[in-house]
Amino acid sequence: MSPRYADIDAADREAVAAQAERELSSEEFAAYVDQPMSPEELTGIYELLDWFERKYPTPAARLAYARAAYARWTGRDRRRLNSEAR
Secondary structure (H helix, E strand, C coil), X not given: CCHHHCCCCHHHXXXXXXXXXXXXXXXXXXXXXXXXXXXXXXXXXXXXXXXXXXXXXXXXXXXXXXXXXXXXXXXXXXXXXXXXXX
């Protein structure tokens, strides 16, 4: 366990995990996703988009980021794969 969560009671961690991992009914899911976004949520999304577009200003830069992120997420880091192939 991460030291970050060491001071949290095990029963509390289990309760949160159970809530987070429970399966929603179709009605519960629809009720959640059909809610409009708050102005704060929209502002946060636009701020993230602005940041991303400044950090990766061209379509090529965004595609390169997406490819590298996908490789990390799937465990297909090209540098690692290339070094293993040698």
